[in-house]
Amino acid sequence: MIKFLPGIIILQVVTAGLAYLVITGSPSSENHLLFALIALDIAFILLMALWFSALARQHNFAAMESLKEAHAKEREKLRVNAERQKNRLANKKNKEMLKETKRAYAMANIKTGTVVTGLVVLGGGVLLYTQFITFGSMLLTAGGGGLLGYLARVKQETLFRRGESPLPKLSPRTGEKEPPKKLT
Secondary structure (H helix, E strand, O other): OHHHHHHHHHHHHHHHHHHHHHHHOOOOOHHHHHHHHHHHHHHHHHHHHHHHHHHHHHHHHHHHHHHHHHHHHHHHHHHHHHHHHHHHHHHHHHHHHHHHHHHHHHHHHHHHHHHHHHHHHHHHHHHHHHHHHHHHHHHHHHHHHHHHHHHHHHHHHHHHHHOOOOOOEEOOOOOOEEOOOOOO
């Protein structure tokens, strides 16, 4: 507003000077002089109005440019903040996704480990069971074979003592076969 002060002072001085001329002027030339002074004052007032208008336009233009610059700075600041928030949100989402992925992998590993452990225990149980069955079968087979061999030997000796044995007798000294005795 200080820009308008010199124009206001000049306008006041010119108006005071014209008023002084009107007051100090002669009465006969007063009509022509009064119209000339009023016309001069109106022209000067119009000139000052144009000057003030130019100053106001320049002031408004500067204020508008300042306001545009402030808005541009604020817009850029908002963009930067929005980009930062967007990056923070993206990072937060990434961290949450990684956390969920790790949790899912951990749960999958636990489930897989449980299944594998269960299969190992089941396989070990089946293997142990089959080993016991195999061992039991071997014991039964060996025992059965031994018992059958013992029974066969007992029957053979019984038949041999009775003399009904179809097998030839061996001589105790030579190991030669003796002809079988015929049953009469």
